[in-house]
Amino acid sequence: MIVRMRERVVAACDGASKGNPGPAAWAWVVADDAEAPARWEAGPLGRATNNVAELTALERLLAATDPAVPLEVRMDSQYAMKAVTTWLPGWKRNGWKTSAGKPVANQELVVRIDELLDGRSVDFRYVPAHQVDGDPLNDFADRAASQAAVVQQPAGSDRGSPAPPASPDTPKTASGQKNGRPAGNKSSRRSGGSSSRTIKAKFPGRCPCGRSYAAGEEIAKNAQGWGHPECRTADAS
Numbered sequence: 001m002i003v004r005m006r007e008r009v010v011a012a013c014d015g016a017s018k019g020n021p022g023p024a025a026w027a028w029v030v031a032d033d034a035e036a037p038a039r040w041e042a043g044p045l046g047r048a049t050n051n052v053a054e055l056t057a058l059e060r061l062l063a064a065t066d067p068a069v070p071l072e073v074r075m076d077s078q079y080a081m082k083a084v085t086t087w088l089p090g091w092k093r094n095g096w097k098t099s100a101g102k103p104v105a106n107q108e109l110v111v112r113i114d115e116l117l118d119g120r121s122v123d124f125r126y127v128p129a130h131q132v133d134g135d136p137l138n139d140f141a142d143r144a145a146s147q148a149a150v151v152q153q154p155a156g157s158d159r160g161s162p163a164p165p166a167s168p169d170t171p172k173t174a175s176g177q178k179n180g181r182p183a184g185n186k187s188s189r190r191s192g193g194s195s196s197r198t199i200k201a202k203f204p205g206r207c208p209c210g211r212s213y214a215a216g217e218e219i220a221k222n223a224q225g226w227g228h229p230e231c232r233t234a235d236a237s
Contacts, residue, residue: 010035012074012127012137013061015053016145020204024048025148027141028061037140037163041156042148050206054080055109057145062116070121074138076129076225078208084113085124129225140164198229207231 010031017024027042041064045053054077065071075081091097091104092114104110127135129142143164148155155161198220205219206212207227213219220229 007069009065009069009071010074010137011061011065011071012135012141013054013057014076014129014138014141014145015050015055015057015080016142016149017048017050017053018149020206021047021049023149023152024050024053025145025152026053026057026060027144027148028057028064029137029140029144030065031137035137037137039157040140040144041154041158042144042164043154044148044152046152050077051079052106052109053145053149055083055106055113057141058084059109059113059116062113062122067116067120070123072123072125074125074127074135076127076138076142078126081124081126083110084117088114130221131225201226 011028013026013028015024015026024045024047025042026045027040029037029040032038041060043060045056048056054075058073058075058080061073062071088110090099091110094101096104096107096111098104127138129138140163143166144155147164155164198218201213201215201217201219204212204215205226207219208222208225208231211228213228218229219226222231
């Protein structure tokens with residue numbers, strides 16, 4: 001079903017893969033006038049990578065929103081954002097080859113996204129993931145994708161599904177509450193720098209620096225999300 005809104009749609013999308021590759025899913029959420037989660041959808045992908053899940057989430061969001069209405073997309077995937085805003089024009093000029101002459105990864109999804117972007121106004125906004133004071137729409141999409149990846153079942157507002165549970169990857173606030181908010185609730189924001197603590201990663205992942213980390217490895221929060229503790233230190237310097 002096409003989501004139609006008035007002057008501008010504010011939305012977020014996210015993907016999850018429990019193992020990368022592993023059980024994966026996608027999710028998107030559209031905000032109401034107060035920028036609280038109002039309408040959302042999530043779906044399983046079986047076994048897939050984080051990158052496939054992230055690109056699929058964007059493709060599904062674009063397909064579900066009115067192309068005649070300007071769209072703001074909030075994402076925590078630098079790969080997916082750069083793929084469609086920075087690298088895509090060059091890939092097209094090169095016949096869907098990278099600068100190294102190799103076929104573009106996940107080309108079918110990238111081509112589909114390119115088709116959906118054609119002729120419409122879309123503003124991409126990067127937001128860090130798993131932050132205590134993070135973006136509530138991205139947090140909602142992250143939780144919905146994570147839950148769908150675990151249970152491998154579709155969910156969404158049209159199905160009457162409850163809001164997804166809080167993510168175990170999001171640090172707790174001083175009050176002990178995580179950044180998990182049900183649809184329709186406004187979020188409270190506060191300023192603050194990067195946390196000095198480290199945690200053990202529950203799943204393999206990728207640091208904003210581009211290098212991977214393994215399950216059980218110590219990771220820390222930096223300005224762009226979770227990754228190697230040394231990258232947090234470098235970011236703060």
